[in-house]
Amino acid sequence: MNAQTSQRVAWLVVLALLVVAPFAGIYPVFMMKALCFAIFACAFNLLLGYTGLLSFGHAAFLGSAAYATGWLVRSAGWSPELGILAGTSVAALLGLVVGLVAIRRQGIYFAMITLAMAQMVYFICLQAPFTGGEDGLQGVPRGKLFGVLPLHNDVVMYFFVLAVFVAVFLFVVRIVHSPYGQVLKAIRENEPRAVSLGYDVDRYKLLAFVLSTTLAGLAGSLKTLALGFATLSDVHWSLSGEVVLMTLLGGMGTFAGPVIGAFTIVGLQNFLADRVGSWVTVIIGVTFVVCVLAFRRGIVGELLEWQKRRNRHHRA
Amino acid sequence: MSEIFGIPVQALLGQLLLGLVNGSFYAMLSLGLAVIFGLLGIVNFAHGALYMVGAYIAWLGLEKWGLNYWVALVLAPVVVGALGVVIERTMLKHLYRLDPLYGLLLTFGLALILEGIFRDQFGVSGQSYPVPEQLTGATDLGFMILPNYRGWVVFASLAICLTVWFVIEKTRLGAYLRAGTENPQLVQAFGINVPLMVTLTYAGGAGLAAVAGVLAAPVIQVTPLMGSNLIIIVFAVVVIGGMGSILGSILTGLVLGLIEGLTKVFYPEASNIVVFVIMAIVLMLRPAGLFGKEK
Numbered sequence: 001m002n003a004q005t006s007q008r009v010a011w012l013v014v015l016a017l018l019v020v021a022p023f024a025g026i027y028p029v030f031m032m033k034a035l036c037f038a039i040f041a042c043a044f045n046l047l048l049g050y051t052g053l054l055s056f057g058h059a060a061f062l063g064s065a066a067y068a069t070g071w072l073v074r075s076a077g078w079s080p081e082l083g084i085l086a087g088t089s090v091a092a093l094l095g096l097v098v099g100l101v102a103i104r105r106q107g108i109y110f111a112m113i114t115l116a117m118a119q120m121v122y123f124i125c126l127q128a129p130f131t132g133g134e135d136g137l138q139g140v141p142r143g144k145l146f147g148v149l150p151l152h153n154d155v156v157m158y159f160f161v162l163a164v165f166v167a168v169f170l171f172v173v174r175i176v177h178s179p180y181g182q183v184l185k186a187i188r189e190n191e192p193r194a195v196s197l198g199y200d201v202d203r204y205k206l207l208a209f210v211l212s213t214t215l216a217g218l219a220g221s222l223k224t225l226a227l228g229f230a231t232l233s234d235v236h237w238s239l240s241g242e243v244v245l246m247t248l249l250g251g252m253g254t255f256a257g258p259v260i261g262a263f264t265i266v267g268l269q270n271f272l273a274d275r276v277g278s279w280v281t282v283i284i285g286v287t288f289v290v291c292v293l294a295f296r297r298g299i300v301g302e303l304l305e306w307q308k309r310r311n312r313h314h315r316a
Numbered sequence: 317m318s319e320i321f322g323i324p325v326q327a328l329l330g331q332l333l334l335g336l337v338n339g340s341f342y343a344m345l346s347l348g349l350a351v352i353f354g355l356l357g358i359v360n361f362a363h364g365a366l367y368m369v370g371a372y373i374a375w376l377g378l379e380k381w382g383l384n385y386w387v388a389l390v391l392a393p394v395v396v397g398a399l400g401v402v403i404e405r406t407m408l409k410h411l412y413r414l415d416p417l418y419g420l421l422l423t424f425g426l427a428l429i430l431e432g433i434f435r436d437q438f439g440v441s442g443q444s445y446p447v448p449e450q451l452t453g454a455t456d457l458g459f460m461i462l463p464n465y466r467g468w469v470v471f472a473s474l475a476i477c478l479t480v481w482f483v484i485e486k487t488r489l490g491a492y493l494r495a496g497t498e499n500p501q502l503v504q505a506f507g508i509n510v511p512l513m514v515t516l517t518y519a520g521g522a523g524l525a526a527v528a529g530v531l532a533a534p535v536i537q538v539t540p541l542m543g544s545n546l547i548i549i550v551f552a553v554v555v556i557g558g559m560g561s562i563l564g565s566i567l568t569g570l571v572l573g574l575i576e577g578l579t580k581v582f583y584p585e586a587s588n589i590v591v592f593v594i595m596a597i598v599l600m601l602r603p604a605g606l607f608g609k610e611k
Contacts, residue, residue, distance in 0.1 A: 104603040108416045116552040120592040281432030288425025
């Protein structure tokens with residue numbers, strides 16, 4: 001069995017596990033939350049892992065979409081599919097505006113600018129009349145998808161979220177393997193060379209940024225429907241930090257990494273929240289430090305490296 | 317003349333003073349960030365947390381050990397500076413050859429750890445710290461009443477900022493520091509202990525944050541989150557000023573504090589975001605910041 005086939009088999013096994021999960025007694029709401037953050041992390045990884053841009057304000061896109069969807073579905077009575085579409089568009093537009101400003105600087109400056117712009121979004125969400133201030137938007141109804149599928153049923157909602165997740169995942173894989181994705185990787189590896197080859201680097205980066213924020217918005221919209229609320233923690237910078245950690249912990253620049261990272265972090269938070277209180281923050285902080293100091297490739301990156309080394313050994 | 321644009325002069329001057337006080341904190345913190353970034357190439361996300369620890373040392377000193385404000389003003393930077401030495405020696409020094417993004421991520425983790433520990437120990441509710449006896453009361457300047465403590469904060473932080481500027485720009489030690497940022501190998505070859513210099517720079521920056529924390533303690537509530545709320549504005553200040561210039565970060569900090577104060581008078585809803593709006597505008601016009609050099 002060659003590497004590609006074994007990888008495909010692995011993915012089918014994971015998919016099968018995800019399909020049977022709600023019937024195996026795993027709480028569907030937890031699974032939905034984890035899948036939404038997995039979409040978020042995949043979107044983020046498209047930017048950090050494949051384009052080399054560290055955005056430190058990605059919560060702004062998840063959060064603004066979460067609020068937009070929540071408000072439209074709850075107060076304006078929109079259907080869930082239109083709510084998701086609108087929320088995702090809000091994130092895309094916001095991504096375009098932030099991207100146009102941020103793309104002008106690189107590296108560490110880019111990170112700080114996205115962080116500051118996201119903080120602006122945070123204060124707008126805190127003060128705007130329709131966001132519910134400190135309380136956020138509560139009791140967002142799930143409604144019926146396309147007027148037919150009753151999303152209020154947890155299992156139906158779960159399969160909807162799973163379907164979107166699989167679509168996003170395949171989309172990201174497709175993007176990365178496309179000629180466009182190859183240009184992004186070239187920019188990540190050596191930007192001056194990409195410029196000298198005649199690529200309009202800023203336009204490529206801006207498109208990657210907007211794609212990433214759009215998918216982050218999709219994650220936020222879905223999350224609002226699945227959990228029934230949008231709150232300030234969706235736009236807070238600590239969430240922007242968490243998505244970096246999910247990607248780093250799982251392995252940036254790998255397809256499976258962000259998904260594994262998201263499940264690990266959401267699982268850890270769920271598991272620890274009642275047991276250790278404020279120490280959750282400390283544990284997440286320690287994980288960050290350990291990842292940066294000891295295994296920068298992340299879980300998946302280390303596994304791939306180990307496999308590569310083993311293969312080389314076998315051939316020799 | 318008791319009103320300007322329909323705002324009472326007293327209220328306007330009061331807000332401007334508040335803006336100047338905030339601006340002094342922005343200036344001290346962005347200065348520390350600039351110094352650390354200059355020599356270590358690390359964006360110190362933990363800076364806000366170190367500022368918070370400084371304020372808590374002052375509060376704990378008074379509550380638990382009966383140490384007064386002036387002792388705290390010396391003790392806090394020493395303790396936090398020592399913490400800085402440990403952080404630099406055990407963690408940061410492994411990252412210098414890597415992408416600067418890893419430094420940002422590591423210090424972000426450190427900030428979470430410090431914040432979590434203090435939250436577990438002291439809860440999220442704010443603690444108030446009394447103004448030291450010698451600085452209570454207010455002085456009538458004729459056109460406004462100046463609370464003595466606020467005057468002291470502005471004076472002390474300006475003095476500290478200018479001292480740091482003087483040391484870095486005008487002394488031999490500063491020349492080594494600046495040379496060290498340009499070409500560490502060469503400076504090392506001249507027999508200067510660059511790793512030691514780097515460690516002390518981080519400790520110094522951390523100490524500077526701690527001093528700001530002690531100065532802030534009587535003005536604001538001491539909470540575990542006080543640093544994370546401030547650090548992002550300080551990052552915006554740094555982006556606006558441009559990382560290159562020490563004097564730039566001091567000036568930008570003060571001016572932005574003042575602008576924020578003015579916004580509070582004329583359009584309070586925008587006072588939280590005005591700094592970020594200015595940042596966006598400055599970046600459109602000058603991508604390297606106001607005092608930064610275009611690369």
